[in-house]
Amino acid sequence: MSSTLNNPAHPRNVQLTADGRLKHFLSINGLSKALLTEILDTAESFANMGGQAVKKVPLLRGKTIVNLFFENSTRTRATFELAAKRLSADVLNLDISTSSTAKGEILMDTLHNIEAMYADMFVVRHNDSGTAHFIASQITPQVAIINAGDGRHAHPTQAMLDMFTIRRHKGAFEGLKVAIVGDILHSRVARSQIRALNILGAAEVRLVAPKTLLPVGIEEMGAKIYTRMESGLKDVDVVIMLRLQKERMSGALLPSEAEFYRLYGLTTQKLAYAHPEAIVMHPGPINRGVEIESAVADGPRSVILQQVGYGIATRMAVMSMAMSGQMQERLQVQ
Amino acid sequence: MRISILGGRVIDPAQVLDQVIDIHIEGEHIFGLGACPEGFKADQIIDATGLIVAPGFIDLCCHLRDPGPSYKGNIASEAQAALAGGFTQVCARPDTVPPLDSPAIVRVVRERAELAGKAKVLPVGALTQGLEGQLLSNMSGLQSAGCVAVTNLRQPIQDNLILRRCLEYAATFDLLVMIYPEDSALRGSGYSHEGPLSSQLGLAGIPETAETLAVAQALLLIEQTGVRAHFAHLSTARAVEQIAQAKAQGLPVTADVALSHLLFTDAYLESFDSNFHLEPPLRSEADRLGLLQGLKDGVISAVSSSHLPHEQAAKMAPFSVSEPGMSSLEVVLPQMLILVEKGWLSLSDLVKRLAFAPAQLLGLKSGALWAGYKADLILIDPDAPWVLNEQTSFSAGHNTPFWNQPLKGRVVTCLVDGQVHFNHLTTIKGDD
Incomplete structure (x- = not known):
């Protein structure tokens, strides 16, 4: 039975x-x-x-x-x-x-x-x-x-090291707004991060991506969906950029690398939407000029090397x- | 040989019959129901007191793996499993190796089935050569060789023009076409229901529209070509609505659902158990309830086993690379009895969905207990407890979540063409 x-x-x-x-x-x-x-x-x-x-x-x-x-x-x-x-x-x-x-x-x-x-x-x-x-x-x-x-x-150990990074730099999870940006569809890192952030009590988890890179119903894991960086990054304390695999960039899911960078690449200008003390994270390895500008990746707000x-x-x-x-x-x- | 089955509760939806009555059999055929006819002297008497007597079940979709990889099963093993499950006739899928796309191979299957002498096998031929979706198969020849229908299963048809030609050609011979609705492009490389759960688990999804778009497209071409068509294995509530609408508009289409889709949802994928890797994928609870409602309303006229036996290694793999399908012939009856208990259908409906309706849509003089019909019938003990295991199962495939699980309700005696195949009332395999 x-x-x-x-x-x-x-x-x-x-x-x-x-x-x-x-x-x-x-x-x-x-x-x-x-x-x-x-x-x-x-x-x-x-x-x-x-x-x-x-x-x-x-x-x-x-x-x-x-x-x-x-x-x-x-x-x-x-x-x-x-x-x-x-x-x-x-x-x-x-x-x-x-x-x-x-x-x-x-x-x-x-x-x-x-x-x-x-x-x-x-x-x-x-x-x-x-x-x-x-x-x-x-x-x-x-x-x-x-x-x-x-x-x-x-990718639970990656998510935990990311949580470790956040706790080290932000002290606690309560009240934190976290944005995860990029290829959510193919990302095991994002899925584990969403779970961990929800369990640890983050105030808000946002996913920022074009609809072709957002899995159906992913918001049910406990996340808000944004398709624009300006609103998605507004006042967030943590920005997590995801790696975009080369093979995803042409044709089927995205028209071009250049358009993705223009819309979703993290530049100094887009980072300004976030909280002034926001930290920038990336699970690596980074694609400079595809999902993140070098000036941001190597800049004072970046904790990418500490993550490693x-x-x-x-x-x-x-x-x-x-x-x-x-x-x-x-x-x-x- | 004359047999009388006495004192059983005979359920025969064709005759709107549900009463305790005797059945008399002469040779291969049913002689009559009721009091013993004048001059009829039975050679064998079966006491069916306390049991249900019903026409043998007919399965619309069963993989016998023959010809093909014998480690997954063969006609002898699977036709025996069919009988144990109460199926006296089973439709054999055409995706054998080689596929059932020529009269010669169909004859091989029929000969092997006759040699095995278990459940009768009804071959379903390939709609296109090699199931490749490009060239019409020899449908007239397949029909002459004994195919009861043709299908391309889930293999894609190259384009709508070829599908149209296939349907027109089948209509020429009034041959039934079984459509397994799935848009292969929308399916892509998916293997699970596209929804919140597949997104969370990182499993590649198959959207609902892969089914509904294919149903909509097929319905229009069926209307245009006038072919006799049957939709196999609906998995979405939306598709049930589409079929209901088409029927309401007078289109003579039928549909079935696989047993597994009445029992399970995608929630069972949470543990990545490869037993639940099925085609079509298990969908949401709303879909499951829609399918049950469709069955209750009669929009879905039949339940099929969708029996797909596998060797252990085929399922011992991460979910996405495990082979799809469930071994299920032997658990259809006990699981359908649970649905009866839960009020989704009556016992009479159970027999109708498993015997009479399949016979009707296949155009067979079968699935009923009329005098003169072949004596294919089963005796059911609806309360008999048993366990599906090495001792009780005949199928080569143990790929079912019910393996080693306690079940209730069993076929205790089975007659095919008037011949008693097993009679658990006296001796049974694994009886204890």
């Missing part, structure tokens, strides 16, 4: 232990404000380590972490690797290119092979939405899974918390 099936209104949150601690980090969805705050506080404790002579803590000594990147990435993988090493874990980096055929089989075989090597944690990036959930729920439930970006779905640094601390926090939850559950099973 259908009542015995998973109730879609209350999906089992596969990323939490029975007592509500993190054991995977798959998406922001379904996490409490307390848990997100715990991640930020833990990240804060790691944040100053980079300046110390000895940059390591022994929290994950003896653990094996595998960075499984089915999709190219330089910065994200590098910060995950550094985060793992600063936690004293052993790290294996695997870049796996997927052909369009037999993707599922390659994924499963790869995972089973690595599982046989007794890995403790997978950091996974994949171009299909839901891959991290799939691995955590179907393939390797006993390995902690950290989602480093899946399709258009989620905070990424390491945030990922250390998530990895140590998930490993601890996973170990606790393993002990309970034994």
Whole structure:
């Protein structure tokens, strides 16, 4: 009878232990404000380590972490690797290119092979939405899974480092107005940011984009839709620019790069619509002259470079918390 | 061989019959209902006390995977699963490997079905050669070889001129065309219902207009060509409205809905469970209610299983790259009984939607218990508890959310052409 099936209104949150601690980090969805705050506080404790002579803590000594990147990435993988090493874990980096055929089989075989090597944690990036959930729920439930970006779905560690950045620069989330600008349609970063900002209590989340780059019904996640920069940026405290992929720029979704820049590119002039103390963020890598002017990207309001640094601390926090939850559950099973 | 089925509650919508009455069978045919005819001596008596007796169900869309990848199933396994689910006849989709676009391949399917000797197989031929949407198939030949209809499934037709020619040519032979309405350009690379949930989950969406635009276009061409047409697997409430309007204007079209779309919505995608990756996609709750209402009102005349068995690996993948479809022949009856319990339809309507209506729209002398009709009938225990699992399931595909789930209501005895195929009243697979 259908009542015995998973109730879609209350999906089992596969990323939490029975007592509500993190054991995977798959998406922001379904996490409490307390848990997100715990991640930020833990990240804060790691944040100053980079300046110390000895940059390591022994929290994950003896653990094996595998960075499984089915999709190219330089910065994200590098910060995950550094985060793992600063936690004293052993790290294996695997870049796996997927052909369009037999993707599922390659994924499963790869995972089973690595599982046989007794890995403790997978950091996974994949171009299909839901891959991290799939691995955590179907393939390797006993390995902690950290989602480093899946399709258009989620990029929760990026969102948390962005929240960390906002909290560092703005102090708190209450009363904040945040605008996210650009290619929302293809952005997993935006989706995770919208969730996190709502949970943490931001006053307003705005999405600014042409209608071709706005997913249908996205406002139901808790966001207001704007199609013009002037109204969208008015009085906001934080401006988050998204990267526009080259292949989206010509024809199908946008007429041209030049028109996009003219309408939505963040220039000094458009930034003036925002609050005078507004900060400018970007998940990187930036396209200068496409979504952001160099003078803004390198200007005094930009915190883009700080974001990269905070990424390491945030990922250390998530990895140590998930490993601890996973170990606790393993002990309970034994 | 003469068989009497005694004391069952006979439900036959064709005769507007719902009463406890005996049925007598001689050879392949129904001999009569009621008191034992003078001189009729049964060789076998089946006591149907407490059971429902109904005409065997007829499925409008079923994938038998034969010819094709046998690891997904074959005619023997799937036709057996059909019988277990109460389907004595099943329409076989043309997207086999190779596709059912020539009389020779249709004959192969029929021969294999006869050899298997389970549910009777009604081949549905390809509307275009290779289902490629460019050249007309040999429709007259397909009809002579035994195809009950033609369809291009969801494969796109190159343009409206070719669609028009296809419909005109099918109309020449009064051949039924099954239309799976979907605008392939609007569908694009989508695989989920376009709406707030697909946007949140980052799943590529298929807009409602992919279906409604295709329905509108097809309705106009049906009117123009005068073809007999059936719309398969509606998924949106708007499409139900379109069909209702067309019917009200006198256009002789019919429509069905797949069982899964009466039960589930896109909310089930939240956990990325690939069992819910279906074509057409599961849509909103408003759409599901619209489909149920359409079924209740009779705008949708039939329910089909849309049975698509898969091997495990096909579903062990991230949602977007998993293969679409659900194995469902064996759960249609218990799930439809739940809809009866919830008041969406009566038991008589259940039989009508699964047996009589499909027979009518296919133009078959079947789906009813008239004297002289082939004795295809089933005995149902509507309260029997059972579990769908390795012991009870015959389908090669275990890709259903009901796997290992408790179910209520089961076919306990099944007769095809007057022959008892199984009788759970005495021996059954996995009976305990």
